[in-house]
Amino acid sequence: MRDRVLNETCLGFYRFSHDLAIVSVALLVKGETMIRFHNPTARTAVAPEPYELSCDIRPKDGADLTVGLLANGFPDSEVFIRKVGESIQKRLPNISTKLWNKGNAGVPASEEMLKEIAESCQVAIAAYGH
Numbered sequence: 001m002r003d004r005v006l007n008e009t010c011l012g013f014y015r016f017s018h019d020l021a022i023v024s025v026a027l028l029v030k031g032e033t034m035i036r037f038h039n040p041t042a043r044t045a046v047a048p049e050p051y052e053l054s055c056d057i058r059p060k061d062g063a064d065l066t067v068g069l070l071a072n073g074f075p076d077s078e079v080f081i082r083k084v085g086e087s088i089q090k091r092l093p094n095i096s097t098k099l100w101n102k103g104n105a106g107v108p109a110s111e112e113m114l115k116e117i118a119e120s121c122q123v124a125i126a127a128y129g130h
Contacts, residue, residue, distance in 0.1 A: 055123045062095035068121035069097055070113075072128045073105040081127040 057065060069085050071077035078101050085097040098120060102109050105128065109117075117124050 057092060057095065060094060062092040065094075065123065066096045066098055066121045068117040068124035069099045070109065070117065070124060070126040071099070071101040072126060073102040073107075074128045077101070077105070077128050081125070084125060084127060 055065065067085065067088060069081045071081045078099070082099065085099065088095055089097060098117075100109075100113055100117060102113070
């Protein structure tokens with residue numbers, strides 16, 4: 001059967017039971033089609049840690065909440081994170097936003113910057129661009 005396969009084409013990505021699978025179709029000589037599922041994920045040696053931080057924006061539609069927006073310094077990261085902030089404010093006009101830009105994607109945010117974000121914001125979003 002393997003010698004009858006003429007061509008294989010990747011169709012796309014599909015999610016099955018939280019696993020990413022790549023679906024490919026092999027075209028066979030007699031016009032038959034066979035679908036093969038490839039799961040590129042590997043098992044991890046470290047157990048995943050659940051994310052338990054949250055901020056309920058429903059009371060007062062986000063009034064009294066400030067969202068910190070941190071651009072990582074890649075080209076267009078500040079433009080992108082500004083658009084994120086505009087989208088948030090469009091849906092929830094009572095939320096305020098504050099913007100920071102690391103200026104250099106190759107270095108971590110300074111302790112001073114992180115402290116300022118933590119002290120003035122209840123939520124923070126970091127973003128990158130290219």
